[in-house]
Amino acid sequence: MCAGGRPPTAVSGGPPLELGDRVRGILKIAYKLLVNDRGKFTALLVGITFAVFLMIQVTSMFAGMMMKASATVSNTGARIWVMDRAVNNVASSIPLPDYVLDAVRSVPGVRYAVPFFSGGALVRLPDGTYQAVTVIGLDDSSLYGRPMLTQGRIEDIYGENGFIVVADEELPKLGNPKVGTEFELNDHRGVIVGMAKVSASGLFGIPTLYTTLSRAIQYIPSMRYTMSYVLVEPASAATIPRIKGAVERLGYLALTEHEFIDRITTFYKYRTGMGMNILIMTVISFIVGLSISGQTFYTFTLENLDRFGALKAMGAKRLELVSMILFQAGVTAVAGYGLGIGLCALLIALAKLRMPDYASVITFQNLGIAFGMVLVIAGISSYIAVRKVLKIEPFEIFRS
Amino acid sequence: MTDDAIRAQGLSKWFGDGTARKYAVRDVSLSTPFGEMLYIVGPSGSGKTTLLSMISGILRPDEGNVVVEGIDVWNLDDDHIADFRLRTVGFVFQDFHLFPRLSTVENVAVPLILKRRPWDDAIGEARRVLDVVGLADHAELPPGKLSGGEQQRVAIARAIVSAPDLLIFDEPTASLDGDTGRKIVEFVRRDVLTEHRSVLIVTHDSRIFEFADRIVKMEDGRIVSIEKGAHRA
Numbered sequence: 001m002c003a004g005g006r007p008p009t010a011v012s013g014g015p016p017l018e019l020g021d022r023v024r025g026i027l028k029i030a031y032k033l034l035v036n037d038r039g040k041f042t043a044l045l046v047g048i049t050f051a052v053f054l055m056i057q058v059t060s061m062f063a064g065m066m067m068k069a070s071a072t073v074s075n076t077g078a079r080i081w082v083m084d085r086a087v088n089n090v091a092s093s094i095p096l097p098d099y100v101l102d103a104v105r106s107v108p109g110v111r112y113a114v115p116f117f118s119g120g121a122l123v124r125l126p127d128g129t130y131q132a133v134t135v136i137g138l139d140d141s142s143l144y145g146r147p148m149l150t151q152g153r154i155e156d157i158y159g160e161n162g163f164i165v166v167a168d169e170e171l172p173k174l175g176n177p178k179v180g181t182e183f184e185l186n187d188h189r190g191v192i193v194g195m196a197k198v199s200a201s202g203l204f205g206i207p208t209l210y211t212t213l214s215r216a217i218q219y220i221p222s223m224r225y226t227m228s229y230v231l232v233e234p235a236s237a238a239t240i241p242r243i244k245g246a247v248e249r250l251g252y253l254a255l256t257e258h259e260f261i262d263r264i265t266t267f268y269k270y271r272t273g274m275g276m277n278i279l280i281m282t283v284i285s286f287i288v289g290l291s292i293s294g295q296t297f298y299t300f301t302l303e304n305l306d307r308f309g310a311l312k313a314m315g316a317k318r319l320e321l322v323s324m325i326l327f328q329a330g331v332t333a334v335a336g337y338g339l340g341i342g343l344c345a346l347l348i349a350l351a352k353l354r355m356p357d358y359a360s361v362i363t364f365q366n367l368g369i370a371f372g373m374v375l376v377i378a379g380i381s382s383y384i385a386v387r388k389v390l391k392i393e394p395f396e397i398f399r400s
Numbered sequence: 401m402t403d404d405a406i407r408a409q410g411l412s413k414w415f416g417d418g419t420a421r422k423y424a425v426r427d428v429s430l431s432t433p434f435g436e437m438l439y440i441v442g443p444s445g446s447g448k449t450t451l452l453s454m455i456s457g458i459l460r461p462d463e464g465n466v467v468v469e470g471i472d473v474w475n476l477d478d479d480h481i482a483d484f485r486l487r488t489v490g491f492v493f494q495d496f497h498l499f500p501r502l503s504t505v506e507n508v509a510v511p512l513i514l515k516r517r518p519w520d521d522a523i524g525e526a527r528r529v530l531d532v533v534g535l536a537d538h539a540e541l542p543p544g545k546l547s548g549g550e551q552q553r554v555a556i557a558r559a560i561v562s563a564p565d566l567l568i569f570d571e572p573t574a575s576l577d578g579d580t581g582r583k584i585v586e587f588v589r590r591d592v593l594t595e596h597r598s599v600l601i602v603t604h605d606s607r608i609f610e611f612a613d614r615i616v617k618m619e620d621g622r623i624v625s626i627e628k629g630a631h632r633a
Contacts, residue, residue, distance in 0.1 A: 025513035025522070029502065036501035310497035313458055315486025315514055317479060395459045397493055398449050398570050 026316070030324035033304060034331060040303075043296045044332045045339060051289020051377065052340025052370050053347075058281040059366040060348065062274070064359035069268055070261040071200035072118060072136070076145035078231035080243060081260045082113075085253045088267040090260070091204070093118055095225035100252060104230050107246040109239025114139035116229040117216045123174060123207075124184040131173050133185070134208045137216025137228075144231055147210060152179045152194025157212060164194040164210040168201045169356030185209075188219045205357055286373050293336075294381040297329060301385035305392055313394035321389050329382035333374045340374075341367065405565060405598040406455055407431040410464035413450050413621075424450040426621040427464070434565070435595040437588075437611060439629065440602045442618035448602045449570060451618065455600065456568045457485045469565060486514055490559030494571040496551050498543040504554050505530060505539035511562040526561055532591065533557045549580035556584070560592055567592065569601040578607055585611050 035041050067074075072090045073081065082104055084094035104113045117137030122130045138146055138157075146154060147166060156162050163185075165177055177183065181192045190209075202208060211219075217226040232254065234240050240256060247254035255263060269275030301308075308321055344362065351358045413425045425447040432438045440448040453459035455466050457473050466473045473484055490511070498507045505526045512522035530536050533553040535546075543551050552572065559567055569588070573581025585601075585608040593599050601612070609615060612629025 025516065025519055028519055029499075029506070029510065029513060032506065033499060033501050304499075306495075306497055307499050310491075310493060311510070311514070312482075313485065313491055313493075314511055315482045315484075315489075317482050320514075393459075395453050397497060398453055398458070 026320050026324055027327045030327045031331060033307075033324075034300075034328045037300065040296055040300045041332070044293055044300070045336050047289055047292030047296060048333055048336025048374060048377065049339040049343060050292070051285050052337050052374060053343045054285030054288065055282050055370045055373055056341060056344040056362060056366055057347065057360070058278055058285065059369060060344065060360045060362045062278045063363045063366055064361040065203060065274070066261075066265045066268060067200050067361055068203040068359050070264045071198070071202045072134075073257060073260050073264070074200055075147060075198040076116070076136075076231065078116070078145060078257065079234060080232035080240065080254050080256055082230035082232060082247050082252055082254045083228075083260075085251070087253070088271070089264045090118065093228035095223055096227045096230060096252070097225045098227065100250065101227060101230050103250050104232060104243075104247060104254075107243050109235050109242050111233045111235045112142075112144075113230050113232045114142050114144045115213055115227040116145060116231045117213050117226065118228045119216065119220045119222070120206075121186045121209075121220050123190075123209075125175055127175075132206045133174070134202055134204075134206055135185075135216050135220060136208060136210045137213035138210060139231075140212045140214050143212075144233075147196035147198050149194045149196050152192075154194065156193035157210070159191075159193055161189050161191045161215075162193040162211065163190045164196050165192050166198050166201070166208040166210070167195040168198065168208075170201060170205060170207040173205075174207050186219050186221070190219075201357060203359070282369075282373075286377070289374070290377045290380060293332070293377050294384065297332070297381040298384050298388075300328075301325065301388055305388060306397060308389045309392045309394055309397040312392065313397050318390055322386050325382050325385050325389060329378040329385075333378035337371060337374045340370070404431045404467075405434045405436070405469060406600075407467045408451075408455055408464065409467075411451065411454055411461045411466065412463040413447075413454060413459065413461050423447075423621045425454065425461075428618075428621075428623055429464075430455075430616065430623065432598050432600070432614075434598055435593065436613045437593050437599045437601070437629070439609065439612040439615045440600065440618060441604065441606075441609075441615055442624075444604075446618040447621040448618050450621075452568060452570065452600060452602050456489050456491070456566070457481045486511065487562070488565055490562065490564035490567045492552070492555045492559045492567070492569045492572055494574050496543070496555040496575070498551060498554060498558075500542055500544050502542070503540050504535065504543055504546065507543060507554060508557045508561050510558060515562055526557070529557045529561045530554075532560075533587070547580075548576050549584060552576060552580075552584050553587070556588065556592065565597050567597060567599045569599065569603075571603055571605075572601060573603065573605045573608060581605060582608055 069089060084096065087094055101113060101115055104110060119135050121133055121135050123133050124130055138144065143154060150167060157164055177192045179192055179194060183190050232243060234243055244254040311321065348360045408428065408430045411425055411428045412423065414421050414423045416422055428451055440451060442448050450459060454461045460474060468488060473481065476484060505523055508526035508530055509522040512525055527539055530539050533556055535550060535553055538546060538550065543554060546554065572584060576584065588599060589611040610630040615627045615629050616623055617625045
């Protein structure tokens with residue numbers, strides 16, 4: 001029996017070879033070469049997964065802390081915040097004189113403006129110990145910036161010594177008070193008249209109480225000026241620049257909600273050392289991932305180098321060989337990326353079960369940064385391998 | 401199409417320049433018709449593998465030309481030379497160079513996949529050719545589970561699966577024991593060589609000379625004799 005007849009020859013006949021069709025089959029070969037080498041594939045996945053896990057974990061912790069650092073801003077929901085120029089985070093407010101409120105109210109384009117107080121106090125617990133709390137004082141007439149109540153009535157805040165407590169993960173630190181629970185705040189009597197929920201808790205792990213501005217400044221020792229911020233509702237988005245300009249001329253700073261959050265983030269990022277630590281950790285994660293994956297992928301390519309040479313001898317083109325390597329690197333990168341995210345999400349979920357105030361949140365930005373870095377790892381790893389494969393001459397296969 | 405499957409004229413390949421120039425192959429001319437089993441023999445360093453590489457479109461000669469089935473191979477650009485190798489030449493390497501992470505049948509299907517055959521078709525055809533070389537039962541095994549002779553037959557199956565007109569064997573018995581090597585070449589003579597196909601074998605192994613139509617003997621990069629093989633005699 002004779003195998004094979006007479007085929008069409010290279011130039012004399014046969015359909016032209018379309019690269020796309022050829023690449024599809026060869027990618028399947030590349031995939032099988034990759035996943036069937038279980039030891040190396042596992043090592044590659046572990047490298048990328050570990051790198052992604054570390055990168056996302058670190059950046060998520062930072063994102064979580066920043067979210068908490070801006071909690072008061074995002075919970076209040078004011079569109080414009082007026083403050084002293086030196087304020088760089090919501091907790092370190094500098095009291096504003098009363099005329100600022102009047103001046104802002106007189107700016108054309110301002111629909112309304114209200115005072116806002118944010119300060120700290122000590123609550124004496126039934127067992128005689130003290131617990132620091134954040135006290136938010138809302139404008140008496142409008143209660144602008146109030147939280148969503150889950151129990152109680154908002155109008156009860158006007159009652160004698162009325163406070164609303166935020167029922168978040170910090171609540172147990174106040175002994176899990178309920179509506180009607182009395183407590184002592186800076187030697188003043190207080191009573192819980194409502195329970196509220198907010199979208200984010202504060203950074204410093206202390207409970208939050210809401211009350212009226214007048215009660216807040218009455219209970220909490222303050223300087224001559226008492227307003228922490230002026231909250232502004234513009235008539236329309238178009239008036240925001242004019243309002244900001246007018247406030248600027250007054251000698252103060254007006255920021256939109258997003259600008260204020262950015263300012264807080266910038267402060268923690270660049271002026272506390274936190275950002276540099278995060279950056280270093282992220283770079284270390286990247287280097288770890290690159291080292292493990294690059295080394296393993298290079299070894300994997302070296303082991304298959306003579307087979308790549310054989311493919312070249314058989315008629316595989318450079319682009320096909322390059323596409324095989326890129327595909328292998330891409331599959332590993334995507335699989336490792338997915339596993340890394342899954343692992344990180346699992347760990348955060350488990351951590352939040354044990355520690356409800358665990359500050360970590362996976363954002364699209366974190367995912368994007370990690371994906372970009374994984375692509376760079378895959379790119380560098382495959383670049384080294386591609387160079388090696390392109391250099392091999394089919395003739396060397398004969399000589400081996 | 402010419403009567404000769406291969407016509408090589410004035411082939412030279414050297415390394416280095418000036419006084420350091422060393423010829424691997426020097427002014428070699430050779431032709432072989434379809435249906436011939438041609439051996440290239442000679443001591444190590446005589447230039448036989450270099451000659452084989454130039455004929456098969458792998459190594460560009462410094463002088464001379466190679467015409468295979470009327471195509472002047474070394475006048476083609478790199479992509480067309482790759483296509484020439486893919487469509488016209490089947491290679492059996494000394495160390496086989498099978499993919500250890502692919503199954504036997506997938507290894508055999510590789511040339512068809514390179515020729516854009518759909519995966520399932522390529523695997524089906526590879527199974528048929530594995531049957532030809534007597535390894536149908538081993539199709540799903542990795543090559544590492546096969547003996548040296550079986551791996552050689554897998555390499556032959558891979559070389560013939562796309563029905564090339566020119567088959568190149570580089571030391572086909574070097575990795576095999578004497579009896580297995582002989583059986584393999586006998587198989588090639590009987591079942592692989594056709595009247596439309598030429599087989600070129602580079603070998604040291606005189607025990608398989610009996611299957612050759614002609615034997616080209618090389619020394620120091622030159623052809624020193626062309627003898628009729630035992631088969632033709």
